[in-house]
Amino acid sequence: MSISKYILFTVLNTIVIYGAYAQHNIPQVEELLQQMTLEEKIGQLNLVTPGGGIATGSVVSDNVEAKIKAGKVGGLFGVAGPEKIKIAQDFAVNHTRLRIPLLFGSDVIHGYKTTFPIPLGLASSWDMELIKKTAQIAAKEATADGINWNFSPMVDIARDPRWGRIAEGAGEDPYLGSAIAKAMVQGYQGDNLSNDKTMLATVKHLALYGAVDGGRDYNSVDMGRVKMFNQYLPPYKAAIDAGVSSVMTSFNDIDGIPASGNKWLLTDLLRDRWGFDGFVVSDYTSVNEMIAHGLGDLQAVSALALNAGLDMDMVGEGFLTTMKNSVEEGKVSEDQITKACRRILEAKYKLGLFEDPYRYIDTKRSAKDILNEENRKIAREAAARSFVLLKNHENILPLKKVIKIALVGPLANNKKNMLGTWAPTGNPQLSVSILDGLKKVAPRATIAYAKGANISNDTELATKVNVFGPRIEIDKRTPEEMLQEALELADESDVVVAVVGEATEMSGEASSRTDLSIPEAQKKLIRALVATGKPIALVLMSGRPMTIPEELALPVSILQAWHPGVEAGNAIADVLFGDYNPAGKLTATWPVNVGQIPIYYSMKNTGRPATSETFQKFKSNYLDAPNAPLLPFGYGLSYTQFKYSDLSIDKEEIGQGQSVTVTVNLKNTGNYDGEEVVQLYLRDVVRSITPPIRELKGFKKVFLRKGETRTITLALAPEDLKFYNGQLDFVSEPGEFEVYVGTDSNVTEKVTFSLK
Known part of the structure; x- marks a missing residue:
């Protein structure tokens, strides 16, 4: 035929x-x-x-x-x-x-x-x-x-x-x-x-x-x-x-x-x-x-x-x-x-x-369509825009481009861990290391590198992680020798940039973990660096939310960089040196410890909700940890600051099928141009099935120059008020709604309206 x-x-x-x-x-x-x-x-x-490529299972077809x-x-x-x-x-x-x-x-x-x-x-x-x-x-x-x-x-x-x-x-x-x-x-x-x-x-x-x-x-x-x-x-x-x-x-x-x-x-x-x-x-x-x-x-x-x-x-x-x-x-x-x-x-x-x-x-x-200059440019931009500034202690960041930097950490000069999990078609050797990125973006800076620690000293863990090739490489030197080299380098520098976190295959398929903290080998490095008294910026790489209460409490800045891809080093340098002002926001809640899991912002109230983080007997709380997460959904800082004001709504009462328009004034009150993700959350106060405390129902990414104010408009469509009821019908029910607009899911400013 x-x-x-x-x-x-x-x-x-x-x-x-x-x-x-x-x-x-x-x-x-x-x-x-x-x-x-x-x-x-x-x-x-x-x-x-x-077969012959990266396996996603244990079976390969024959004949x-x-x-x-x-x-x-x-x-x-x-x-x-x-x-x-x-x-x-x-x-x-x-x-x-x-x-x-x-x-x-x-x-x-x-x-x-x-x-x-x-x-x-x-x-x-x-x-x-x-x-x-x-x-x-x-x-x-x-x-x-x-x-x-x-x-x-x-x-x-x-x-x-x-x-x-x-x-x-x-x-x-x-x-x-x-x-x-x-x-x-x-x-x-x-x-x-x-x-x-x-x-x-x-x-x-x-x-x-x-x-x-x-x-x-x-x-x-x-x-x-x-x-x-x-x-x-x-x-x-x-x-x-x-x-x-x-x-x-x-x-x-x-x-x-x-x-x-x-x-x-x-x-x-x-x-x-x-x-x-x-x-x-x-x-x-x-x-x-x-x-x-x-x-x-x-x-x-x-x-x-x-x-x-x-x-x-x-x-x-x-x-x-x-x-x-x-x-x-x-x-x-x-x-x-x-x-x-x-x-x-x-x-x-x-x-x-x-x-x-x-x-x-x-x-x-x-030859012309794959890994070309334009594609790399977008990859660099995408990586920079994905980073989330978790903390900026004493405004250490952005760094000056004429400065003496001690670049330390097992991920600081490590191409094998830049692409991240599930990148079987990528070539790690074509990625930009963080050491190379910093040197390229700040050629006048003095940048010296020391590994400082292994990703982990656990040989059994390394064997499990290294199924697709070496991701955790345990150095021939002793941990003490590596640490001493890093500390000597820190003493000679103006600032320390420590790149720490997970190897790529510590997350992804068949990579579940019960301990989400930074591996102890790297924790020791961080503690020792802090003890030097030098300004420290941690670049944290991971494929998941981590439990980092210890690190967050230290006098350090923290930039969450995930696994950034082929342009990793260039993008991280762009952000560390202020060529791009970080604007990423978390899309998954970061717990204090694994005992809080599952934890997410849109949980429901119980019949006995805790009204504060102060322990109350016979309320829904823990004896040994707060209810609140370490970092909430939607969280992310900037090198500048944003102020929200004049939250308003165009209708206090609507009928079925009608929309609502919400406005808020946003001002860049800091010293840098930057972007803010304006987030709108909705709470259905009373309904036929128990409602979440709040739910994301709108967002808008806004660029403002320093000193600029803009009125931001967000719309709530009729579909946004609907939910699946006990009969799995998609409905909106009459009653009161609360609207919250701000910088993350913990925002408190609100307006209300009712649906007839």
Whole structure:
């Protein structure tokens, strides 16, 4: 059968056919389905990896070439580069009966070769246009290497920083998380998926993966539907509403049924309630893992998954090896297999692969589109905008550019830990170290370096962290020798910049931790440096909120830099020397200790709320720690100061369906130009189910020159007043609302209005 039978006819026909897409009536796809055997349909449901790249699981597919030629593969991942992808695509379009092209997927989580800050860091910019731009660049680079399907964005709400994958998402808040999900989907997919610089996006992980018990990866989740709908599901739905092409299931169970086999989740919610018409892919071997969950053998769990609404099986090959038998035994219907196959073929059609299977294979693009000067410039800007100034003791920062600096710490001259977790396509050796960045930005400064300490002295921890290569390198020198070198350097300098924190793989997938403090080897270094009496700026790198009450109490400044990506050193230098005034804000609450977890700003009042941090018997508080976090959601300082005044609202009473406009005056009262993220929080005072203390419902990032005042306007739409009630209806109820506007989630200034 010639592939020309499936070529798009004209632009006009394309428009007409796309209009029919929502009804699953693409003539070319329907014609192809009529000619496919059951085995060929099942083959399209099989996603495999030949290995050789960065593994995301313990299983690698075998005999991949033979399976492609036999029509038993619908897509590949773990393959990149035009030459390699062309070879694989040749197998599909020149050596199979129906010549159906392959999808080529990859985990492009925070950039491709141009690695941006980890997603938790990018989220801290609160800059939707910037986040969208980073996704566009990632898509442009990945497609230049032949990849047309991305396993991103990860939008799981995470309120437990013990869970390592908090690094991959936007933090704890569904409103902000929804805005970021939309921006990333639009960035990856653009307006036309047949454009060879766009790619299919995949929202993951459906659902609730960020709420695993104990913060332990791949663990169970136990959550009621009201909490799901109000606090955890919104970002997934935002991605669906933005037109995301595919959905990936999570590893956890929901109401006792793993997500990959959960019909309520994949059909009742995703398709029937939300109207999703793309395709659903499992996570890495998650279908097979339902065996360990206790739901039967491979044939049983594969049938369960298909009947639940899963379309594509990643790596496990349970569909490939058992589905024909299940049809013959009446456990699944061929019609269900046809539906799944249709969705995958439609995705290939949307990408234009039937028109040109080699659309994403262009050896000329790699040289000009990947890791070019413009992309690096955006990466540098994105990193600087992601940093959060946690403390500025005696206004140590910004540093002068003519100064004698002792640069110390295990991350200060360490390229291997700049990119962050989940950067398998990036090259750490192409990243800018902090030592190099400081020298470049301040060439007149005298900068001397000493390691000072290992990231950790724990050899067992190092072995676990170094699975993908050395991230924690334990020096041949003794800790005492390294510390002494750093102290001597500090004594000879005007200021100390200490770069400390986590190695990249201390967060991310399969990197759960119960101790979120800075490792003791580095704590000793910090204490000793403080004892010198020198001014100290700590640059803290991590993939999660840390427990740093000791460090925050010390006479030091602290800049949270996450893992900043390929332009790490340049961006950190830009901020330390004041070329950019930090404006990042935390998107996940920082606890005092792990005993407070889960902790997040939108908690509910109890019937016995503590009215202060002073201990009160028979109130909801701890004996040994405060209720309040160390650092609240939305927190972040600046080199300048901002003053809010004259908060007002345009209506004191509204009816259903009406909007409210809130205004506030914002003045830059400090000595530097800078940006402020103006945040609006809403409290529904009385309603039919217990309300959170407050919820984010608006924000705006504003640049003000020193001395400038501006009136900021924020709108509350009718949707912002709604919630899912006990019957899971999305409603707004009459009553009083409180509106808070300010610099973080602890803001106290408010206005009120009522809804009739």
